Amino acid sequence: MSDLAKFRAEARAWIEENCPTSCRGENSFLPDMVWGGRRQTFEHDDVKLWLDRLIEKGWTVPTWPQEYGGAGLTDAERDIVLQEMSAAGTRSPLFSFGIAMLAPALMEFASEEQKLKFLPPIARGEIRWCQGYSEPGAGSDLASLQTRAVKEGDEYIVNGQKIWTSDANLSDWIFCLVRTEPQASKHEGISFLLIDMETPGVSTSPIELISGASPFCQTFFEDVRVPTSHLIGEENKGWTVAKRLLQHERGMLSAYTRGARINPTEQITKFARRELGDADGRLTDQAVRDELTQLAFDRLCYEATLQRTMDAAEAGKGMGPESSMFKLYLSELGQREADLRQRIAGRHALVWQGEDCPPQEKELTRGWLYNQASTILGGTSEIQLNIIAKRVLGLPD
Amino acid sequence: MQMILTEEQELLRDSVASFAQDKCDVGQLRALRNQMTGPGFDEALWKDAAELGWLGIPFSEDYGGLGLGYAELGIVLEELGKKLVNLPILSSIVMGGGAIARGGTEALKTALLPGICDGSVLSTLAYQETNRHNPYFVETSAEMIDDTWVLSGRKVLVLDGTDADHIVLLARSSNGATDRDGLSLFVVPCDANGLVRKRNILLDSRVAATIELDNVKVGATTLLGRADEAADIVDLVLAQSAIALSAEMLGGIQQAFDTTLEYLKLREQFGAKIGSFQALKHRAARWFCELELTRSIVMKALRAIDEGSDDLVQLASVCKARASSAFHQSGKEGIQMHGGIGVTDEMDIGFFFKRARVTEMLLGDAGFHRNAYAALSAY
Ligand SMILES: Cc1cc2nc3c(=O)[nH]c(=O)nc-3n(C[C@H](O)[C@H](O)[C@H](O)COP(=O)(O)OP(=O)(O)OC[C@H]3O[C@@H](n4cnc5c(N)ncnc54)[C@H](O)[C@@H]3O)c2cc1C
Numbered sequence: 001m002s003d004l005a006k007f008r009a010e011a012r013a014w015i016e017e018n019c020p021t022s023c024r025g026e027n028s029f030l031p032d033m034v035w036g037g038r039r040q041t042f043e044h045d046d047v048k049l050w051l052d053r054l055i056e057k058g059w060t061v062p063t064w065p066q067e068y069g070g071a072g073l074t075d076a077e078r079d080i081v082l083q084e085m086s087a088a089g090t091r092s093p094l095f096s097f098g099i100a101m102l103a104p105a106l107m108e109f110a111s112e113e114q115k116l117k118f119l120p121p122i123a124r125g126e127i128r129w130c131q132g133y134s135e136p137g138a139g140s141d142l143a144s145l146q147t148r149a150v151k152e153g154d155e156y157i158v159n160g161q162k163i164w165t166s167d168a169n170l171s172d173w174i175f176c177l178v179r180t181e182p183q184a185s186k187h188e189g190i191s192f193l194l195i196d197m198e199t200p201g202v203s204t205s206p207i208e209l210i211s212g213a214s215p216f217c218q219t220f221f222e223d224v225r226v227p228t229s230h231l232i233g234e235e236n237k238g239w240t241v242a243k244r245l246l247q248h249e250r251g252m253l254s255a256y257t258r259g260a261r262i263n264p265t266e267q268i269t270k271f272a273r274r275e276l277g278d279a280d281g282r283l284t285d286q287a288v289r290d291e292l293t294q295l296a297f298d299r300l301c302y303e304a305t306l307q308r309t310m311d312a313a314e315a316g317k318g319m320g321p322e323s324s325m326f327k328l329y330l331s332e333l334g335q336r337e338a339d340l341r342q343r344i345a346g347r348h349a350l351v352w353q354g355e356d357c358p359p360q361e362k363e364l365t366r367g368w369l370y371n372q373a374s375t376i377l378g379g380t381s382e383i384q385l386n387i388i389a390k391r392v393l394g395l396p397d
Numbered sequence: 398m399q400m401i402l403t404e405e406q407e408l409l410r411d412s413v414a415s416f417a418q419d420k421c422d423v424g425q426l427r428a429l430r431n432q433m434t435g436p437g438f439d440e441a442l443w444k445d446a447a448e449l450g451w452l453g454i455p456f457s458e459d460y461g462g463l464g465l466g467y468a469e470l471g472i473v474l475e476e477l478g479k480k481l482v483n484l485p486i487l488s489s490i491v492m493g494g495g496a497i498a499r500g501g502t503e504a505l506k507t508a509l510l511p512g513i514c515d516g517s518v519l520s521t522l523a524y525q526e527t528n529r530h531n532p533y534f535v536e537t538s539a540e541m542i543d544d545t546w547v548l549s550g551r552k553v554l555v556l557d558g559t560d561a562d563h564i565v566l567l568a569r570s571s572n573g574a575t576d577r578d579g580l581s582l583f584v585v586p587c588d589a590n591g592l593v594r595k596r597n598i599l600l601d602s603r604v605a606a607t608i609e610l611d612n613v614k615v616g617a618t619t620l621l622g623r624a625d626e627a628a629d630i631v632d633l634v635l636a637q638s639a640i641a642l643s644a645e646m647l648g649g650i651q652q653a654f655d656t657t658l659e660y661l662k663l664r665e666q667f668g669a670k671i672g673s674f675q676a677l678k679h680r681a682a683r684w685f686c687e688l689e690l691t692r693s694i695v696m697k698a699l700r701a702i703d704e705g706s707d708d709l710v711q712l713a714s715v716c717k718a719r720a721s722s723a724f725h726q727s728g729k730e731g732i733q734m735h736g737g738i739g740v741t742d743e744m745d746i747g748f749f750f751k752r753a754r755v756t757e758m759l760l761g762d763a764g765f766h767r768n769a770y771a772a773l774s775a776y
Contacts, residue, residue, distance in 0.1 A: 272776070273776065278776070282771070283771075289768075289771050290764075290767055292776070293770055294767060296715075296770070297715045297718055297770070298690075301690040301691070301719055302690065304690075304693035304694050304697040305692075308696060308697075311399045322689075325685070325689060328686065385678065385682040386675075386678070388682035392682075393682065393685060395661060395662065395670075396669075396672055397673055
């Protein structure tokens with residue numbers, strides 16, 4: 001037996017032995033995502049048990065080195081683990097900004113000491129991270145940020161305000177862009193700091209979205225003292241770290257639906273059949289059918305492109321600024337899907353609340369509203385187009 | 398199969414690219430569009446293609462082919478597509494030859510495929526009768542009389558039909574005009590009595606014939622597959638044709654894009670390169686996304702032919718629809734971003750626009766394929 005075949009057999013056996021049946025299959029207890037952190041609670045003990053075992057095994061982040069909480073697997077071995085989990089109808093539910101965005105940046109830019117301090121708690125889902133980039137005056141033009149950090153001995157004193165910080169009120173730590181050199185040109189004086197949200201002077205205040213949810217906050221810093229050992233990379237060189245992290249963010253946003261259990265096209269098709277009816281097996285509404293098929297085509301083409309990119313990455317040709325293309329395309333596609341679903345539902349999707357209004361209808365309305373954010377967050381569509389034009393196509397300024 | 402090129406495939410791509418660079422010129426289309434007699438393509442170029450072995454790529458070595466697949470043929474088509482090279486590869490290798498390879502008896506394959514592989518025999522597929530693509534609509538009749546098939550009817554848009562030595566003809570042997578059942582395929586020599594060909598030059602300078610058959614008689618051995626049951630073969634042949642055509646279209650899309658991108662970096666107005674204007678930048682960026690999506694689905698679909706995937710026909714629809722809309726966009730944006738010079742005959746970009754229109758409609762446009770896909774997916 002080849003080493004990989006042996007590995008596969010072992011992986012399968014381990015999953016078989018360790019994954020509770022309640023965490024497998026269609027009616028699995030596993031929530032879509034477990035974000036982790038100090039405030040994490042579990043509705044089902046089995047989910048916690050399964051997660052603990054995955055953590056123990058290093059399989060929440062299989063390719064990370066063991067000293068950082070991973071299992072040190074190769075990409076090929078990781079693929080096998082994912083395949084075997086998927087075959088068993090299960091997966092690792094742990095998902096976080098820490099794993100997808102911060103950790104890759106730490107691997108590249110942090111000191112060994114910092115890696116040993118910050119990576120294992122991410123792998124174990126103990127610390128939940130949020131992203132302190134945007135400010136009221138610095139959105140698309142992120143580098144114009146003003147939050148100030150002044151060095152005093154072995155501490156920085158941080159003052160300023162962040163905005164749109166997703167889940168800041170649920171998070172334990174924040175990775176933050178601050179200005180350490182106000183005289184320098186705007187990209188030069190920025191530093192990348194890690195801040196414990198429990199430090200005195202940090203406060204958050206939720207902002208309500210058009211959907212009624214409040215998934216993001218304003219985050220305030222008032223004379224917050226941060227040890228200089230929490231600076232990642234060099235002082236005033238934080239923009240390099242920040243940009244790299246944004247690439248990982250776009251990568252994350254474009255991989256969001258991968259591994260998801262529901263195929264959006266199938267879901268809308270089912271929904272359309274139920275809502276609109278069919279004749280001889282075909283949807284009666286031709287306009288909807290045509291739009292639906294176009295969406296199905298676009299998603300298939302998108303997924304083929306992701307596949308091609310991953311195959312290329314495995315062959316050593318990594319993803320660079322093209323990640324902008326994925327972010328742009330997937331967010332718009334997702335919006336078009338949500339929009340069609342909304343229109344198929346007709347009056348049901350127009351209800352905000354009321355006496356004759358089942359929860360799934362409210363969900364539909366709110367989902368559609370919330371979806372409007374996807375072409376804004378993580379860099380707006382226009383900004384992604386700018387990046388493609390400049391970095392991929394080399395068009396002049 | 399991985400969605401990247403193997404080393405051998407990269408070598409093939411490079412050799413086709415340098416061949417196209419040296420020997421092919423979009424400008425040739427200016428001469429071909431007025432050529433009402435003689436061959437509809439450059440015969441010397443066809444010989445070269447044959448000698449390089451490209452024509453035999455998808456056929457088994459038993460019949461003189463190379464025993465490779467559509468992943469490889471797609472590379473050839475894409476590279477030639479960049480120069481809008483006009484050679485009967487789609488008609489003879491993919492459509493006519495493809496139908497014979499899929500449905501022919503051993504005797505037919507042995508008799509015809511070696512010639513198709515070495516370029517000495519030209520085949521094509523005559524299936525279309527309606528103005529728009531509608532493959533099961535077949536009124537051309539096939540009747541068995543005294544062990545002989547008698548064929549009568551009219552086929553349109555037969556690619557390279559005036560150059561072909563034989564046509565693979567789709568005819569109706571039973572049932573009504575739009576039924577999927579009751580179709581049969583025949584190999585009909587073009588010099589048969591009662592067969593008349595009319596030459597049309599399309600707006601992309603290529604020849605597509607109208608072929609009329611008036612009681613043309615062919616023997617029982619010319620039948621491909623079983624009588625009345627040709628639809629299964631036709632579905633697959635049209636699917637692989639749509640995918641192969643998409644590969645060629647991809648080349649056209651890439652070239653139109655590259656040419657225009659270069660122009661954006663060159664042309665100045667208002668004291669700046671026009672490529673610095675955000676209105677054009679954003680459109681170029683979206684165009685790039687379309688190009689990449691098209692490339693992905695073309696690669697996937699080509700590999701699906703080689704793997705004999707169950708969902709080949711569906712994938713062909715996804716692929717052809719995407720290639721159609723992307724090529725259309727490429728022609729239009731290409732012209733628009735060139736400004737006035739873009740609509741002159743002097744510039745090559747117009748030929749891409751023209752080829753886009755023809756290929757969009759050939760083998761079904763985006764709307765046709767959306768509907769076909771939805772029907773196959775039962776919605
Ligand atoms: C749901 C949600 C969650 C978020 N989570 C976080 C988070 O966790 N952490 C964080 O730091 N931030 C977060 N953000 C903030 C997000 O990154 C910003 O909203 C985004 O970068 C846009 O900035 P802005 O809102 O200031 O818009 P602006 O930059 O003011 O943009 C306004 C409009 O102008 C356009 N525009 C701006 N500049 C250009 C240009 N150069 N060319 C063409 N058009 C341009 C934009 O595309 C947009 O259409 C989140 C946002 C949302 C909606």
